[in-house]
Amino acid sequence: MELLSVIRRWHYRDRIPIREIERRTGLSRNTIRKYLRSNTVEVKFKVPERPSRLDPFADRLSDWLRVEAGKGRKGRRTVLQIHADLVALGYDGSYARVAAFVRRWQARRETAQRTTGRGVFVPLAFQPGEAFQFDWSEDWATVGGKRIKLQAAHTKLSHSRAFVIRAYKLQTHEMLFDALAEAFRVLGGVPRRGIFDNMRTAVDRVGTGKVRQVNARFAAMASHYLFEATFCNPASGWEKGQVEKNVQDARRQIWQGMPPFADLPALNAWLEARCIERW
Numbered sequence: 001m002e003l004l005s006v007i008r009r010w011h012y013r014d015r016i017p018i019r020e021i022e023r024r025t026g027l028s029r030n031t032i033r034k035y036l037r038s039n040t041v042e043v044k045f046k047v048p049e050r051p052s053r054l055d056p057f058a059d060r061l062s063d064w065l066r067v068e069a070g071k072g073r074k075g076r077r078t079v080l081q082i083h084a085d086l087v088a089l090g091y092d093g094s095y096a097r098v099a100a101f102v103r104r105w106q107a108r109r110e111t112a113q114r115t116t117g118r119g120v121f122v123p124l125a126f127q128p129g130e131a132f133q134f135d136w137s138e139d140w141a142t143v144g145g146k147r148i149k150l151q152a153a154h155t156k157l158s159h160s161r162a163f164v165i166r167a168y169k170l171q172t173h174e175m176l177f178d179a180l181a182e183a184f185r186v187l188g189g190v191p192r193r194g195i196f197d198n199m200r201t202a203v204d205r206v207g208t209g210k211v212r213q214v215n216a217r218f219a220a221m222a223s224h225y226l227f228e229a230t231f232c233n234p235a236s237g238w239e240k241g242q243v244e245k246n247v248q249d250a251r252r253q254i255w256q257g258m259p260p261f262a263d264l265p266a267l268n269a270w271l272e273a274r275c276i277e278r279w
Helices: 004-015 018-025 030-039 056-067 079-088 095-116 173-187 216-225 237-255 265-277
Strands: 131-143 146-157 161-167 193-196 204-205 212-214 229-230
Touching: 004 018, 004 030, 004 216, 004 229, 018 030, 056 212, 079 095, 095 229, 095 265, 131 173, 131 237, 131 265, 146 173, 146 237, 146 265, 161 229, 161 237, 173 216, 173 265, 193 237, 212 216, 216 229, 237 265
Parallel strands: 131 193, 193 229
Antiparallel strands: 131 146, 146 161, 204 212
């Protein structure tokens, strides 16, 4: 999935020729064109033309391998153990078929790492359109005659410092995706990178350094909008300090003295207007 996201960004956003993408990734031009023509934002396991006993277990096996890749070397299951676990689920094929699948999966992952690994830090100086920062906060407002706690989504451009705040009842995938879609609408475009903390809706597991097991739904969303997701080091809030400060400033300048609202759409319309005023 990471490699497909990179190919989409290079082709649709950066206008890099397919010949150059071929050189960078080692994939054939036909494969690259097939990915781009498929009009999908995530790679699906391709069932081979010749049926295999492993086909019904391919998606589950891919999920297992993603989990194992995020573990330390000594904590990973061997291919022999994975084959035994598949047999327990009803797989009656050979060990060699499973081993071949694992080799292909690992080769694709290594290719993706070569093309996406770009440093181990988050820069703190930004060019126009280069990056945005995102964070959640908890704040209170009177909605429908009741004082309720809300989850506020803050999206801030790293160069111009323009920002958008939207309020929700929960921090779910749907709320996160809606917050980003609305922020891109108000801000007039999508920057090249997004800087996030390791929130559960984006990261399934934090590995060593910058290694992250990214949530599949979040990765598909980033691939759709053609931005590269960058995740802060744990307990390193300064790496997205602009939006962290925005949370504190918004509590003093926007949330305090806020009037009551009939519903959340009315509150979000008011928040959008207040944010634009402060640009």
